[in-house]
Amino acid sequence: MKKIASKMTLSTQIFISLIGGMLLGVIFFYFVPSGFIKDDLLVNGAFYLFGTGFIRAMQMLVVPLVFCSLICGTMSIGDTNTLGKVGIKTIGFYLITTAIAISIALSIGELINPGFGLDMESIKMSTATAAQSTSVVDTFLNIVPKNPIGSLAEGNMLQIIFFAILIGIILAKLGDSVRNVANGFNQWNQIMMSMTLMVMKFAPIGVFCLVAKTFSEIGFDGFLPMIKYMLGVLFALAVQCFIVYMIMLKIFAKKSPIKFLKKFFPVMGFAFSTATSNATIPLSIETLSKKMGVSKKISSFTIPLGATINMDGTAIMQGVAVVFAAQAFGIDLSAMDYITVIFTATMASIGTAGVPGVGLITLSMVFASVGLPVEAIGIIMGIDRILDMTRTAVNITGDAVCTIIVAEQNGNLKSDVYNDMTLIDQSAA
Numbered sequence: 547m548k549k550i551a552s553k554m555t556l557s558t559q560i561f562i563s564l565i566g567g568m569l570l571g572v573i574f575f576y577f578v579p580s581g582f583i584k585d586d587l588l589v590n591g592a593f594y595l596f597g598t599g600f601i602r603a604m605q606m607l608v609v610p611l612v613f614c615s616l617i618c619g620t621m622s623i624g625d626t627n628t629l630g631k632v633g634i635k636t637i638g639f640y641l642i643t644t645a646i647a648i649s650i651a652l653s654i655g656e657l658i659n660p661g662f663g664l665d666m667e668s669i670k671m672s673t674a675t676a677a678q679s680t681s682v683v684d685t686f687l688n689i690v691p692k693n694p695i696g697s698l699a700e701g702n703m704l705q706i707i708f709f710a711i712l713i714g715i716i717l718a719k720l721g722d723s724v725r726n727v728a729n730g731f732n733q734w735n736q737i738m739m740s741m742t743l744m745v746m747k748f749a750p751i752g753v754f755c756l757v758a759k760t761f762s763e764i765g766f767d768g769f770l771p772m773i774k775y776m777l778g779v780l781f782a783l784a785v786q787c788f789i790v791y792m793i794m795l796k797i798f799a800k801k802s803p804i805k806f807l808k809k810f811f812p813v814m815g816f817a818f819s820t821a822t823s824n825a826t827i828p829l830s831i832e833t834l835s836k837k838m839g840v841s842k843k844i845s846s847f848t849i850p851l852g853a854t855i856n857m858d859g860t861a862i863m864q865g866v867a868v869v870f871a872a873q874a875f876g877i878d879l880s881a882m883d884y885i886t887v888i889f890t891a892t893m894a895s896i897g898t899a900g901v902p903g904v905g906l907i908t909l910s911m912v913f914a915s916v917g918l919p920v921e922a923i924g925i926i927m928g929i930d931r932i933l934d935m936t937r938t939a940v941n942i943t944g945d946a947v948c949t950i951i952v953a954e955q956n957g958n959l960k961s962d963v964y965n966d967m968t969l970i971d972q973s974a975a
């Protein structure tokens with residue numbers, strides 16, 4: 547049994563746990579009468595213990611992971627000083643496209659209402675308090691921490707983000723004189739990434755218990771919301787990729803979207819199958835250069851930067867997940883909460899590493915910023931792999947579109963190469 551499990555990838559194991567947990571939960575709900583074994587020993591015993599244990603382990607990662615990776619992400623932006631105008635323009639595009647992505651996701655979420663019908667109120671373990679209504683001025687003032695150590699201890703995400711960005715900018719500015727501290731943060735970042743992988747190894751057990759507990763309390767009512775959530779994310783990803791990016795390409799670079807899609811498709815396929823933006827960097831740079839005439843002077847800077855800080859697809863998943871969780875837990879989000887989500891998810895995009903599954907961890911930070919309970923993450927984790935693959939393809943497409951726009955506007959794009967469709971079959975790498 548162990549041998550079979552070790553041969554399966556983690557995502558397959560998580561997916562099987564999800565299905566197994568759902569089946570067991572549904573059987574419990576419809577066919578097993580209440581009693582000591584079902585209620586005390588299993589549902590509120592083992593399932594609660596391992597489900598909550600897993601969620602707590604994930605919560606443990608959030609603050610240190612986000613803090614370190616945001617500092618490292620900002621440090622890499624800080625380096626862009628050397629590139630001046632191109633750097634500022636690229637970062638501007640990256641931030642704007644992410645904010646657009648998350649807004650689309652929130653709107654589509656509100657349209658399809660993925661969380662209605664999934665009453666998770668009863669399985670809530672952490673305290674969920676929708677952010678208290680404060681004035682707009684106070685909300686902005688609250689971003690500045692009075693005591694950053696206190697913010698870290700309390701897990702106040704906006705304050706942590708603010709402090710981390712400042713540290714990142716200053717580290718980049720001071721350069722060599724603070725190399726040890728910068729290296730230290732990079733190493734902490736690696737430690738937290740390894741710890742994330744370690745915790746994720748227990749995801750199959752955690753997901754099984756969380757899902758089994760939820761479904762044994764709500765029966766079939768849980769299926770529709772999950773399917774709606776999945777379709778909502780896929781739809782929002784398609785809108786971002788095929789409408790927003792293509793309009794931007796046409797307006798800001800005056801380039802044919804069809805030619806772009808035909809030539810860039812293999813890179814999207816590669817990102818889809820590996821679910822990691824980082825691994826796609828070389829292929830993306832080569833494709834942009836050989837098939838679309840983008841100077842490597844630009845792409846060798848914008849593509850790795852994008853793979854580190856620009857995650858529009860991830861932001862989309864997080865937007866729909868916010869609506870899903872708020873509805874499932876019956877929490878009303880105010881207009882200010884939505885603005886907070888747009889801001890935090892844009893920052894989360896900087897803090898998300900371009901490797902599989904990290905978007906789910908930084909999702910806890912987005913949830914925490916508006917007081918949503920993280921239990922919902924355990925439920926959507928089971929169907930995340932396919933969404934991770936799709937959003938990674940969108941993540942790197944966003945980087946490529948921004949790169950083409952910046953290159954075109956700076957005179958670093960050869961239009962004859964871009965328009966030459968005979969290059970489409972040429973291998974890029």
Ligand code: ASP
Binds near residue numbers: 821903934938
């Ligand atoms: N897999 C994504 C990427 O590499 C990150 C994530 O959303 O988990 O771009």
